[in-house]
Amino acid sequence: VNGGPVTTIDLNSDVGESFGRWQLGDDEAVLGIVTSANVACGFHAGDATTLRRTCEVAAVQGVVVGAQVGYNDLAGFGRRFVDMEPTELADDVIYQIGALEALARAAGTRVRYVKPHGALYNAIVHHEEQARAVVAAVRAYDADLPVLGLPGSVFLAEAERAGLTTVREAFADRAYTPGATRVSAERMVRLVTDGTIEAVDGSAVRVEADSLCVHGDSPGAVAMAARVREALREAGVDLQAFGGPLP
Amino acid sequence: VNGGPVTTIDLNSDVGESFGRWQLGDDEAVLGIVTSANVACGFHAGDATTLRRTCEVAAVQGVVVGAQVGYNDLAGFGRRFVDMEPTELADDVIYQIGALEALARAAGTRVRYVKPHGALYNAIVHHEEQARAVVAAVRAYDADLPVLGLPGSVFLAEAERAGLTTVREAFADRAYTPGATRVSAERMVRLVTDGTIEAVDGSAVRVEADSLCVHGDSPGAVAMAARVREALREAGVDLQAFGGPLP
Amino acid sequence: VNGGPVTTIDLNSDVGESFGRWQLGDDEAVLGIVTSANVACGFHAGDATTLRRTCEVAAVQGVVVGAQVGYNDLAGFGRRFVDMEPTELADDVIYQIGALEALARAAGTRVRYVKPHGALYNAIVHHEEQARAVVAAVRAYDADLPVLGLPGSVFLAEAERAGLTTVREAFADRAYTPGATRVSAERMVRLVTDGTIEAVDGSAVRVEADSLCVHGDSPGAVAMAARVREALREAGVDLQAFGGPLP
Amino acid sequence: VNGGPVTTIDLNSDVGESFGRWQLGDDEAVLGIVTSANVACGFHAGDATTLRRTCEVAAVQGVVVGAQVGYNDLAGFGRRFVDMEPTELADDVIYQIGALEALARAAGTRVRYVKPHGALYNAIVHHEEQARAVVAAVRAYDADLPVLGLPGSVFLAEAERAGLTTVREAFADRAYTPGATRVSAERMVRLVTDGTIEAVDGSAVRVEADSLCVHGDSPGAVAMAARVREALREAGVDLQAFGGPLP
Numbered sequence: 001v002n003g004g005p006v007t008t009i010d011l012n013s014d015v016g017e018s019f020g021r022w023q024l025g026d027d028e029a030v031l032g033i034v035t036s037a038n039v040a041c042g043f044h045a046g047d048a049t050t051l052r053r054t055c056e057v058a059a060v061q062g063v064v065v066g067a068q069v070g071y072n073d074l075a076g077f078g079r080r081f082v083d084m085e086p087t088e089l090a091d092d093v094i095y096q097i098g099a100l101e102a103l104a105r106a107a108g109t110r111v112r113y114v115k116p117h118g119a120l121y122n123a124i125v126h127h128e129e130q131a132r133a134v135v136a137a138v139r140a141y142d143a144d145l146p147v148l149g150l151p152g153s154v155f156l157a158e159a160e161r162a163g164l165t166t167v168r169e170a171f172a173d174r175a176y177t178p179g180a181t182r183v184s185a186e187r188m189v190r191l192v193t194d195g196t197i198e199a200v201d202g203s204a205v206r207v208e209a210d211s212l213c214v215h216g217d218s219p220g221a222v223a224m225a226a227r228v229r230e231a232l233r234e235a236g237v238d239l240q241a242f243g244g245p246l247p
Numbered sequence: 248v249n250g251g252p253v254t255t256i257d258l259n260s261d262v263g264e265s266f267g268r269w270q271l272g273d274d275e276a277v278l279g280i281v282t283s284a285n286v287a288c289g290f291h292a293g294d295a296t297t298l299r300r301t302c303e304v305a306a307v308q309g310v311v312v313g314a315q316v317g318y319n320d321l322a323g324f325g326r327r328f329v330d331m332e333p334t335e336l337a338d339d340v341i342y343q344i345g346a347l348e349a350l351a352r353a354a355g356t357r358v359r360y361v362k363p364h365g366a367l368y369n370a371i372v373h374h375e376e377q378a379r380a381v382v383a384a385v386r387a388y389d390a391d392l393p394v395l396g397l398p399g400s401v402f403l404a405e406a407e408r409a410g411l412t413t414v415r416e417a418f419a420d421r422a423y424t425p426g427a428t429r430v431s432a433e434r435m436v437r438l439v440t441d442g443t444i445e446a447v448d449g450s451a452v453r454v455e456a457d458s459l460c461v462h463g464d465s466p467g468a469v470a471m472a473a474r475v476r477e478a479l480r481e482a483g484v485d486l487q488a489f490g491g492p493l494p
Numbered sequence: 495v496n497g498g499p500v501t502t503i504d505l506n507s508d509v510g511e512s513f514g515r516w517q518l519g520d521d522e523a524v525l526g527i528v529t530s531a532n533v534a535c536g537f538h539a540g541d542a543t544t545l546r547r548t549c550e551v552a553a554v555q556g557v558v559v560g561a562q563v564g565y566n567d568l569a570g571f572g573r574r575f576v577d578m579e580p581t582e583l584a585d586d587v588i589y590q591i592g593a594l595e596a597l598a599r600a601a602g603t604r605v606r607y608v609k610p611h612g613a614l615y616n617a618i619v620h621h622e623e624q625a626r627a628v629v630a631a632v633r634a635y636d637a638d639l640p641v642l643g644l645p646g647s648v649f650l651a652e653a654e655r656a657g658l659t660t661v662r663e664a665f666a667d668r669a670y671t672p673g674a675t676r677v678s679a680e681r682m683v684r685l686v687t688d689g690t691i692e693a694v695d696g697s698a699v700r701v702e703a704d705s706l707c708v709h710g711d712s713p714g715a716v717a718m719a720a721r722v723r724e725a726l727r728e729a730g731v732d733l734q735a736f737g738g739p740l741p
Numbered sequence: 742v743n744g745g746p747v748t749t750i751d752l753n754s755d756v757g758e759s760f761g762r763w764q765l766g767d768d769e770a771v772l773g774i775v776t777s778a779n780v781a782c783g784f785h786a787g788d789a790t791t792l793r794r795t796c797e798v799a800a801v802q803g804v805v806v807g808a809q810v811g812y813n814d815l816a817g818f819g820r821r822f823v824d825m826e827p828t829e830l831a832d833d834v835i836y837q838i839g840a841l842e843a844l845a846r847a848a849g850t851r852v853r854y855v856k857p858h859g860a861l862y863n864a865i866v867h868h869e870e871q872a873r874a875v876v877a878a879v880r881a882y883d884a885d886l887p888v889l890g891l892p893g894s895v896f897l898a899e900a901e902r903a904g905l906t907t908v909r910e911a912f913a914d915r916a917y918t919p920g921a922t923r924v925s926a927e928r929m930v931r932l933v934t935d936g937t938i939e940a941v942d943g944s945a946v947r948v949e950a951d952s953l954c955v956h957g958d959s960p961g962a963v964a965m966a967a968r969v970r971e972a973l974r975e976a977g978v979d980l981q982a983f984g985g986p987l988p
Binding site for chain 2: 042047048049051052087088091092094095096097098099100101102103105106140141
C-alpha cells in the first residue's frame with residue numbers, strides 16, 4: 001500500500017458501537033458512505049447481536065469489515081489507557097478478532113483488517129511494548145491481515161518490521177494543527193489528489209494516507225462524512241477499500 | 248457417533264475456568280487425564296490469557312479442545328439461568344466460539360466441538376427456544392462441529408434435526424438417582440463396557456454415552472478422574488476423543 | 495400511603511440510565527416534570543458520575559431520589575430475568591442502595607425510596623423468593639425506606655407484611671388492556687381524581703395508585719410526561735412526592 | 742495518629758477478595774489475626790455476598806472494617822493503572838465506599854477508614870490528580886473517615902492538606918530494599934518498638950508507621966501474618982486498631 005497522490009482512496013469509520021439498550025451512531029447511514037468499517041469487538045463497545053447486524057449491513061453494502069480492537073473497558077469506552085501486560089493485551093486482541101470474525105462469517109463476510117481503538121490507538125503511537133503486543137497478536141491470528149494506524153507511529157513501524165501490511169490513515173474531521181479548525185472536505189480532496197494538506201497557517205503539509213477516517217457518531221458527523229465522499233467523487237477520486245474490491 | 252457397549256470412550260472435563268487473579272482447578276493435572284477439554288470462553292469464566300495457555304497445554308498433551316459456551320455472567324459463573332432472547336443467545340454463542348477458536352489456533356490447535364456450560368446446559372435440556380438458539384449458532388459457525396450434551400435433551404434432539412453431530416455424555420462423579428451416592432469408578436467401567444449403570448436400588452439402568460464427564464475443580468475431583476481413567480484402562484477400554492485421534 | 499381518589503399525586507420516572515459514552519433519555523427534561531426520580535444504581539445502567547450528576551439535578555429541582563435496583567446485567571439492561579439465589583439478590587440490592595446513597599449524599603440529597611427495575615420488577619410480581627429477598631434487603635438497609643411496586647404484587651404484599659411502607663404505582667403511558675392503546679393524559683386525570691381508569695371496552699376499572707410512572711427515554715415520552723403533568727394540574731391535582739415535600 | 746516508637750500498633754490485611762465461584766485467601770484465618778480489615782468493594786474483587794459475609798466475620802471478631810477502593814477492573818484485579826478522569830475516579834470511589842458501608846451496616850458494623858488498592862494505591866504515591874480525586878471522594882463521603890496510605894506519598898500529603906486523618910502503613914512481608922529479602926517478624930518488632938527497620942545493608946532506616954500491612958492470600962502469607970502478630974505480642978506491643986477499640 002502506497003501513500004502520496006492517488007486516484008483512489010479508502011474511507012473508514014467506526015461502527016458497531018451500540019451496546020444492549022444503548023444506541024450510538026447511525027451505522028446504516030455510515031455504511032452507505034464508507035468503504036471500510038471498523039467494527040467494535042465487544043471490549044470497548046458492541047454486544048454480539050449489534051456486531052452481527054452491523055456485519056450483515058456491511059456485507060450487503062459491499063463495505064469491508066475490520067476488527068476495531070480495544071481495552072476491556074466498557075465504562076470508559078476504551079478511551080482510558082490501561083497499563084496492562086503485553087501478553088495479556090495480545091491475548092485480548094486475538095480474542096476480539098476471533099469473536100468478530102465468527103460473527104462476520106455468520107453474516108456472510110469476514111474480518112479483513114485490524115484497527116486499534118481509542119486509548120489503545122493513541123498509546124501505541126509511542127508505547128513500544130503495547131505496540132509490539134498488538135502486532136504479535138495480529139501475526140499470531142493471521143499474518144496476512146493488514147493493520148490500520150497512524151503514519152509515523154511505533155505501531156506501524158513494528159508492524160512493517162514484522163512483515164504485516166500497513167495502512168496509513170488521515171483524519172477527515174480533525175484539524176491537523178492547534179486551533180479547533182476542522183478540516184474541510186476540500187482539504188481532504190487536496191490531501192488525496194496532491195498528497196498534501198493545508199495547515200492552518202496556509203502552508204502545505206505532506207500527508208501520506210491510504211485511508212481517510214470519518215466519524216458517524218452524530219448527525220453532524222454523518223453529514224460531514226457524506227460531504228467528504230461527494231467532494232472526493234467530484235474531484236474524480238475513486239472510493240475503494242484499500243485492499244481493492246471485495247472478492 | 249454411537250452409544251451402547253463400546254471398547255473406546257472419551258473423557259471430558261471443564262478447564263480454563265480461572266479468571267485474572269483467581270485460579271480454579273488444576274488444569275495441568277486434568278489435561279493429563281482427559282481426552283477432551285471443555286475450555287471456557289470468557290463469558291462465565293476464563294480470561295484470554297488463561298484460555299490461550301490452557302489450549303497450549305491441551306495441544307501439547309494431544310487433548311481435543313471444545314468450546315464451553317455459557318451465559319454472560321461472571322458473578323454467577325454461568326450457573327444462573329438468564330431468560331435472554333434466542334437471537335442474542337445465538338450471537339453470544341457464536342462470539343464465544345470464535346474468540347476461543349482464535350486463541351486455540353494461536354496455541355497450535357483448534358475448536359473441535361461445543362459444549363454448553365452450567366445453567367445453559369441445564370436450561371436446554373428442556374428450553375426449546377434456547378436449545379434451538381445454541382444449535383443455530385453452531386450451525387452458523389460451522390455445521391461440521393459436533394455438540395456435547397445430555398442424552399434425551401431437547402438440545403441434542405434439535406441438534407440432530409439440524410444435521411449436527413451429537414455426542415452424548417454421562418457424568419462420572421454424580422449419582423444418577425436421589426441420595427447423594429457418588430458413582431464409583433467401577434460403575435463407570437460397567438457403563439462403558441455394558442452400556443448400563445447400576446442405580447442405587449441395584450437395578451441396571453441403560454445409559455448410552457459417547458463421553459464421560461469428570462470434574463477437576465478440587466484435588467478430590469482430580470483424584471476421582473484419575474481413578475476412573477485407570478479403571479477403564481484396566482478393563483481394556485481405549486480412551487480416545489469421540490471424534491478419533493487428532494490429525 | 496392511601497389509594498383511591500386523591501387530590502395529590504406523585505409522578506415518577508426512570509433516570510440516570512446513561513452509561514459511560516452512551517446517553518439515554520433527557521434526564522434534565524424529565525427532572526423538570528416528575529416529583530420522584532428512580533435513579534439507576536450501576537447494575538443495569540448508570541455509571542457513578544452519571545448517578546451523581548443526576549442526583550445533583552434532582553436536588554436542585556426538588557425532586558425526590560429513589561434507588562432503582564436491578565439485576566447485574568448491563569448487556570441486558572436489567573430486562574432479562576436472572577434466576578439467582580435470594581441471598582445473593584438481597585446482597586446485590588443492599589450494595590446498590592448504598593452505592594447510590596453515597597452519591598446522593600455527595601450531591602446534597604439522599605435515597606428516599608426503592609423501586610425494582612425491569613425484569614426484577616416483573617419477576618417479583620409473582621416470584622416469592624426474589625420478592626422476599628428484595629424486601630429483606632430494604633429492611634436490612636433501612637426499615638423506614640418505602641418501596642414502590644405494582645398494586646397486587648407479591649412484592650408489595652411481602653413488603654407490607656414486613657412492615658415496610660408501600661407505594662402503589664400506575665403507568666401513565668401503557669395501556670391497561672390488550673390492544674396497544676396508550677393511556678391518554680385525560681385517563682390519568684380520571685385515574686387520580688376518580689380512582690378509576692377507562693378500559694379499552696369503555697368500562698371503568700378501579701386502580702389505586704399513589705404514584706404515576708411516566709417514561710422519558712425518547713422525545714415522545716418526555717412530551718407525553720409533560721402532557722400528563724399539565725392535564726393533572728389543570729384538573730386541580732397537586733403534584734407532590736408520595737412522602738410529602740422534601741425537608 | 743502519630744508515628745515513631747509506639748507500644749500499640751494496628752495490623753491490616755486485604756480481605757473480601759473472593760468473587761462468585763472464585764475463592765481467594767483464608768479470610769476467616771486472617772480476621773483472627775489482624776485488627777483492621779481492608780474489605781474489597783466489588784470493583785477489583787468482591788461480590789456483594791462475599792463482602793457482607795466478610796463484614797459479618799469482622800464484626801464478630803471485633804476487627805475494624807475499611808473500604809479498599811480500586812479501579813473498576815475485575816480482569817486485572819485492580820492491578821493495572823487506568824488513566825481515568827479524576828472526576829470519574831472520585832465518583833467511583835464514593836460509589837464503592839457507599840456500597841460497602843451498606844453491607845457493613847447490614848452485618849452489624851460500619852466502614853471506619855478507606856485504603857486504596859493495588860494500582861490505585863501505587864499510582865497516587867505520585868499521581869497528583871488521582872490522589873486529589875481520592876481525597877475529594879473521601880471528604881465528600883465523610884470528612885471524618887481516616888485514609889490509609891504510604892508514608893511520604895502525595896496521597897497522604899493531599900489528605901492532610903484537606904484535613905483528613907491519615908494513617909501511615911509499613912509492609913510486613915515485603916522487603917524495603919532491592920533484592921527479594923523478605924522482612925522478618927523480628928524486623929517488624931523493631932519497626933514498631935524502635936521506629937526503625939534494618940535495611941538489607943544492615944543500616945537502620947527510620948520508618949514511621951501507624952499500621953502494618955500483612956497478606957493473607959496464601960497459606961504461607963497467613964502463617965507469616967500470625968508470626969508477626971506473635972512476635973509483636975511477645976515484645977509487649979499492644980495490637981489495636983489505629984483508631985482505638987471499637988465502640
